Amino acid sequence: MHVERLQHVFEIFGKRAQGKTCDAIEGIIAQGEKIIEDFKGQPAMDAGLASAAQAVEHYEIARYCTLTRWAGDLGLKDAQKFLITALQEETKTDEALTALAEASLNAAAKVATAR
Ligand SMILES: [Fe+2]
Numbered sequence: 588m589h590v591e592r593l594q595h596v597f598e599i600f601g602k603r604a605q606g607k608t609c610d611a612i613e614g615i616i617a618q619g620e621k622i623i624e625d626f627k628g629q630p631a632m633d634a635g636l637a638s639a640a641q642a643v644e645h646y647e648i649a650r651y652c653t654l655t656r657w658a659g660d661l662g663l664k665d666a667q668k669f670l671i672t673a674l675q676e677e678t679k680t681d682e683a684l685t686a687l688a689e690a691s692l693n694a695a696a697k698v699a700t701a702r
Pocket residue numbers: 643644647677680
């Protein structure tokens with residue numbers, strides 16, 4: 588849905604959407620791989636991976652915040668609407684990850700670390 592939504596935004600600008608590698612996200616993914624390497628089989632791995640996933644969400648939230656503002660500044664209300672929807676979804680995902688970490692992952696990692 589995100590891809591489709593972004594394609595609509597590009598259409599509004601009269602541009603063709605195309606994929607591009609993001610060094611920041613690649614770096615966060617590499618951090619996740621390091622977490623797996625360091626904590627494989629331990630509860631800390633799940634807590635760490637949740638934090639890495641949240642780092643991705645926070646990056647996406649930052650980008651969508653900026654793009655939403657720019658679309659508004661340019662008077663592109665339709666594009667802004669799509670971007671606000673994406674921003675809301677990213678925020679929900681971040682909140683769900685926080686809830687998961689707080690409800691179980693962090694406590695499990697803490698108990699395992701205290702042993
Ligand atoms: Fe996301």
